[in-house]
Amino acid sequence: MLTSAQLVDWERDGFVVLPGAVDPAACDELREHVIAKLAAADPSVDGGLTVFDTTSQDHAQEEYFLTSGDVVRWFLEDGAVVDGELTRPLELAVNKLGHAMHDLDPVFDRFSRTPMLAELAADVGLRDPLLLQSMYIFKQPDIGGEVTCHCDHTFLWTEPQSVIGFWFAIEDATIDNGCLWAAPGHHREPARTRLRRQGAGTVMEVLDPSPWPVDDLVPLEAEKGTMVVLHGTLPHWSAPNTSTKSRHAYTLHLIDGTATYPADNWLQRRPSMPLRGFDR
Numbered sequence: 001m002l003t004s005a006q007l008v009d010w011e012r013d014g015f016v017v018l019p020g021a022v023d024p025a026a027c028d029e030l031r032e033h034v035i036a037k038l039a040a041a042d043p044s045v046d047g048g049l050t051v052f053d054t055t056s057q058d059h060a061q062e063e064y065f066l067t068s069g070d071v072v073r074w075f076l077e078d079g080a081v082v083d084g085e086l087t088r089p090l091e092l093a094v095n096k097l098g099h100a101m102h103d104l105d106p107v108f109d110r111f112s113r114t115p116m117l118a119e120l121a122a123d124v125g126l127r128d129p130l131l132l133q134s135m136y137i138f139k140q141p142d143i144g145g146e147v148t149c150h151c152d153h154t155f156l157w158t159e160p161q162s163v164i165g166f167w168f169a170i171e172d173a174t175i176d177n178g179c180l181w182a183a184p185g186h187h188r189e190p191a192r193t194r195l196r197r198q199g200a201g202t203v204m205e206v207l208d209p210s211p212w213p214v215d216d217l218v219p220l221e222a223e224k225g226t227m228v229v230l231h232g233t234l235p236h237w238s239a240p241n242t243s244t245k246s247r248h249a250y251t252l253h254l255i256d257g258t259a260t261y262p263a264d265n266w267l268q269r270r271p272s273m274p275l276r277g278f279d280r
């Protein structure tokens with residue numbers, strides 16, 4: 001899939017941007033599917049008003065997150081719930097869906113398991129690619145939340161590091177509506193933090209207190225259908241969306257089945273739902 005020039009970019013920068021990697025019609029299909037599901041859903045079901053806030057110590061919120069690795073849940077934008085009530089329709093209030101749509105929803109399964117993606121995974125060195133986590137990120141108009149600077153290895157730790165991110169622009173992503181930013185070359189630095197389960201909650205272990213290289217971040221504006229491949233130790237970030245345009249994206253995180261997956265990673269699956277590769 002990747003040309004030798006793209007492989008050089010990948011090694012040097014820790015990411016590669018692939019405009020036109022996905023048919024825009026497939027992006028539209030995914031978007032319409034998600035909107036239809038949310039339009040038909042009942043936000044008052046258990047946990048349905050949970051905001052996505054990684055800084056909160058709220059127990060119910062953490063429990064809702066920690067048990068979402070092998071199901072499909074929505075998490076709301078901070079600002080979409082006031083006094084326990086949604087301030088807008090659910091499909092305009094959700095921050096993200098996660099984290100197992102690729103295994104539980106046939107439309108996501110089809111989008112996530114294509115021969116092109118299998119080839120890409122091999123190109124970036126995954127010997128036994130396993131699809132670990134899927135997220136559909138909405139970046140809603142006006143209230144779309146920031147994704148703070150991080151690398152994916154922090155959250156999806158393996159020994160050795162193997163996580164790779166496949167990020168897809170489902171809508172055009174621009175600086176105005178909160179596109180992805182990345183710090184070229186900084187994938188060569190080890191992860192600064194690691195999120196671990198501890199008791200009923202989690203701790204963010206600091207491995208290296210040096211600040212994230214935020215001055216080196218460059219914007220990755222992306223037209224619908226563009227794909228960005230991200231190395232697991234590459235710092236990346238996205239700003240809040242204060243524009244009137246949403247910025248839907250789909251992201252898939254893969255790991256190598258030859259690496260060890262620790263039992264204290266936040267994302268755990270029930271044994272009856274083992275991770276799968278690209279076979280459908």
Ligand SMILES: O=C(O)CCC(=O)C(=O)O
Pocket residue numbers: 137147152165167179180236237238249251252
């Ligand atoms: O889409 C975004 O704003 C952030 C995505 C991200 O952090 C990821 O895919 O790892």
